[in-house]
Amino acid sequence: MDSLSQIALGSAVAVAVVGKHTSIKKAALWGAIAGTLPDLDVLIDYGDDLSNMVQHRGFSHSLFYLTLFSPLLALLVCRIHNEMAHYKHWLLGLWLVLITHPLLDTMTIYGTQLALPFSDYPYGVGSIFIIDPLYTLPLLLGVIWVLLKGKTLLAANTAGLVFSSCYLLWSVAAQQHVTGVVKSQLTEIFNHSTKLLVQPTALNTLLWRVLIRTDEAYYEGFYSLLEKEATIELVRFEQDPLLLEQYALHPDVQKLASFSHGFYALEQQKQQIVLTDLRMGQQQNYAFSFVVAEQAAETSLRLPRKLELSATLNWIWLTLKGEEPTEFSQSPHNQTSPAAVLD
Known part of the structure; x- marks a missing residue:
C-alpha cells in the first residue's frame, strides 16, 4: 500500500x-x-x-x-x-x-x-x-x-x-464474487493453460479489471458491481509465439515471468522488445514496462510512465455509470492493437 x-x-x-x-x-x-x-x-x-x-x-x-x-x-x-x-x-x-x-x-x-x-x-x-x-x-x-x-x-x-x-x-468477498461471474460468463475461454486475474481499478472496489492470459494471447475486460447483469467484454491482444520462444530463456524475461506469476507480455515495438508486467496498470498505461537488453549480460531499462490521473478517474467514473467512456490516451511505449473483442 x-x-x-x-x-x-x-x-x-x-x-x-x-x-x-x-x-x-x-x-x-x-x-x-x-x-x-x-x-x-x-x-x-x-x-x-x-x-x-x-x-x-x-x-x-x-x-x-x-x-x-x-x-x-x-x-x-x-x-x-x-x-x-x-x-x-x-x-x-x-x-x-x-x-x-x-x-x-x-x-x-x-x-x-x-x-x-x-x-x-x-x-x-x-x-x-x-x-x-x-x-x-x-x-x-x-x-x-x-x-x-x-x-x-x-x-x-x-x-x-x-x-x-x-x-x-469486503474487497476479498467482492473479488471472489467477480471471479465467479467471470468463470460463469466466459467458460469457453478457460482451459488448462489459462491464467485468470481479477483486481480492482484505481481507488475503488466497485469497478474490477479482468485479465486472462493464455499461451497465445491475453485478454482484458471490466466488470462493475453496480451493473449486476452486465456482460463482460474482453479485448484480445495477440502474443507473437516466435518472439516468446526466442526470449523464453532470457534471464530478465524469466525473472518477470516468475514474479508476475505468468502475467506478462512481450512485444516488438518499433526497434525495441518491450517486456511488461500486465498486473499493474491496464492496457492504456502499464506501470512497469522494460526494454529487453539484446545481450543477457546487459540490463533491461524501465520505460517512463506518464500517469494521467484525472483522465483515469474520469474513465472509471463513466464506466461505473455504465456509459461508454472515451479511451484515455496511451503511453507511446504501451500501444498494442487489439485483435478481437469477445462478449
Missing part, C-alpha cells in the same frame, strides 16, 4: 496496543515510524531497474526478519523514553505494526515476499488497489481524533481499525 496508509495503520495499531500505557503521541509517532521502516528498501539499488522492482518488498517485508527486529526496536524505544516497565507492551505493539505492514501489502497485487529466507515466493491477493481512500481515511480519522481528544476516546481509534479491516474483508 501507499506510504500514507502504512503510516496510518502503524499509528493506529500502536495506539491500540500501547496507548493505555504511555503517551498517545509517543505511540502514534513510533507506530508511524515502524510502519514506514519496511519500505525503506526502496533506497537500495539492486543493480538494475528490473531487479529494483522485483526485490522491492523483499527481505524488509519478511515476517521472520521483522519478528527478529521487533525486540531490538522495542528496546530502543524503551531506552529513549525510559519506559522499560512497559517493554512487553511496546514489544507487542511494534511487532504488530511491523508485521501488519507486509500483510497489508500482500492484499495488493504487487507481490510481497513474506516467507524469506525460506521462500522468495511473491504473495499478492490483489483485492485492493495500492491507494484506496476508503481504507486509509478511517484509520487517519481515528488516530487524529484520539490525538486531539486523548485517551478517553481510544474507541475512535479502535473503530477506525475495525472499519478498515472490514473493508479489506
